[in-house]
Amino acid sequence: MKKLLVALFVLCATIQVQAQDKVQLDRARAEGKASFYANITAVEPIMKAFAADTGVKGEYTRISTSKFVATAITEFEAGKLLADVVQAPLPVLELLKEKGVLAAYRSPAAAGYPDWSRKDDYIQLFGIEYVGLIYNKERVKPADVPKRYEDLTLPKWKDKIVMANPSNHATTISWLIGLKENVFKTDTEWRAFLQGLAANKPMFVASFGPTPAPVESGEKLIAISMPKYIVTKAPAPLDWARLSQPLMGTPRAIAVTSKAPHPAAARAFIDYWLSKKSMEILARDVGEYVLAPGIYPPIDGIAGAKVIAIRELSDDEIKKWGAEFKKIFEMN
């Protein structure tokens, strides 16, 4: 009898949830579209799938990280924020939360995600912008591929490395700090690594985007970059160095906005975004490292890699360390 009551309760609850979902989806359809401001790229397949599966149009606006806060706050303060959902690195969404731009919403679709991915009721983490060493597999012999980060300081890599500018590229700055806090045992070891890397005169580019091209063409042999390019730049001869140390990256976050022009569509979108189907598309088509359990990008060996989220650095820390790295890399 007790079991029957429990089953009946579960059935009722399920029916109620489904009814609520249907009501929300009907509202979203009535609103017509969900506007999505994001710094993540190549998400058109998800937008298409969202429209096909829900009947709600997903409208994607790509905004670079450096313009994200300025754009969102300017529009918000003028009462013209067009975004229903925002996606950016965690520190950006933290800043927007402080300004009252975000609304609280806990998506049921994130139920299986790790606990640490739910920062609070406002922000949900769904991926890690993972950084690794990618190299030209036609030009670097297997024996020469780095086994540890320290190998980048070997003289054989002089003038052979490309990386985003460590004096201003926030993710690279965070990554270098991540090495200090998660990989190297002492500050001295970490600084020796920095000095060694700087002595190898890496070529600087503005962000991760331009890092693979010099490696593909052979202008450089190795990049401090993102393994996802192995997927997006196929059939380029790229591979990633399987290090004995962890891979690290800044967390990717998503939230709904407090004055969303289409609030029901916003919730429907975020639920869809965090669903298994979307995360599979993101991993498969874009090579992203996602936090939905059991889903990995189609990169050999990545499922077994240890990937950790870097501590969230404040803006002041990023500026301070950027200036410090500038000195170290310019002196060499």
Add this chain to the structure above:
Amino acid sequence: MDPARARLTWLLIAIVGALTVCPVLMLVLGSFSEGLTAFGHFTTDKYVQAYTDPAFLEVIYNTAVFVLGTSLLSTLLALFLAYLNTRTDIPFKFLFKVISIIPMMIPHLLFAVSWALLLNPSNGLINLGLKEAFGLGNAPLNIYSLWGMILVEGLLELPIAYLIIAPAMASFDVALEESSRVCGAGTWRTLIRVTLPVLRPAILAAFTLGMVRSLASFAVPSMIGMPGRVNVLATYLYEMIATGFATDYGKAAAVGMSVLVASVTLIVIYRALTAESERFVTISSRGFRPSVIQLGKARMPLFGLVGLLSFTLIVLPVAVLLYTSLVPYSMVPSARAFAMMDLRHWIGVLGDPISLLALKNSLFLAVVGATLGVILSIFVAYVIVKVKTRAAGMLESLSYLSFSFPGIVIGIGFMWFFVQTPLYATIWALLLGYIATYLPYGIRPMSSAFIQIHSHLEESSLVCGASPLTTMRRIIVPLLIPGIVSGWILMASMFVRELTLSVVLSRPGTEVLAVQILRFAEDGLWGKLSALGIVMIAISTTLVVVATLVGNRFKVA
């Protein structure tokens, strides 16, 4: 002053002022405001922080060398090409003219990348060729340097300089040169003592515009300066903006103010140097015909030289783009690379609905924007050149306001402004922003052309009873056709590849080509980027050819 001219001047000041002052005013507010938007408590901290950085001095030095070198190179090359094109019997002139303005049609980002592929010290194609040919151990040339930046930026500024100098050169009165020769001077001496001094306004206009543009340029400092660790003002600003997540555009605007002051100073100097513009008038009511100098034996060698120059400096980078659009990933040319060529990037781009929408929007903005911009430019240039009052000077300075601001910052000024209006997130915001920012592209060639037209022509028409509008339509405009065509081409080509405003103001439905290209660049998708870049060049070339043909038809009529 004639009341009609005064009314026209003030009307134009109101229109141009509304277009250009608002975004700059928002940036001024932002530079004095606490926080991240244009409105906050008053502070001077951003100026103090920006100008007390010890690295700033080196940045200023690099910037000065970069800007002067770029303008000098582009002006000299433009003079050389314009002289040969407009004044000599060098063969294949039409083709020559199109080739000389191709760099303007290529997105600067792509142009810089092409040169990096040719001249990078590791495996740049020219370096590989030189190493092979001379048995060198190290690459002899390194594009990632200050000279590399000057070379590439100089080529990018070349079309602007050319389109300002060529119309003035075309309107040159042969009698002056003939007089010089009659007095015993040779061709070279005539060129130095007569031709160049008479062309002084156009040369200075080209030089000034080149300086202002290279001050505001970002693509070359970013793609070539940054890997070579050569910091100029644009990359210094980028560093300021890119470091951290809460970007303080107010602080960047504070640095931008010095660029603005430098630009306005340059304009004032330019006005002072060309104040006696009557001296440069060459088309008067006394008869005018352009002359063609017979090159004789030098004809083919000079054509060969220019052909080689054009090939090395322009055709080669475009060929690199075509190549990059066909190989599956960045590869050094080889038998294997050619065997792997396919159309995947082209199919990806032409099958992408956003790229197609961007194409449509960019074409609309180019044609409608350039037409409106040129109409406004004709009136503004007329006032600047023919109504020499303080108000006219003010109008000229106003027309440069948004243009002089570093591109990386001015877009935010426009966003801060348009968000206060119903135009925000519409195609009209882009259209107005484009015209406001690139108005000097229309005004400069028109001013150079106006300077060449003597007021006797206008006065004769008025004396014969024609109204000022009829005089403008029947007398002035037909003589201005080369300037109008130049201005239209400059504006339309600029609008096709405009990035700095578009990247901030473009929203779903108002995507434009350059923003699509930037997306591909950010993702490192050079193949797609090159394919779309070639589409962009094709559109610009079509616009240039159509504008030239239309211009020729009116000239004949």
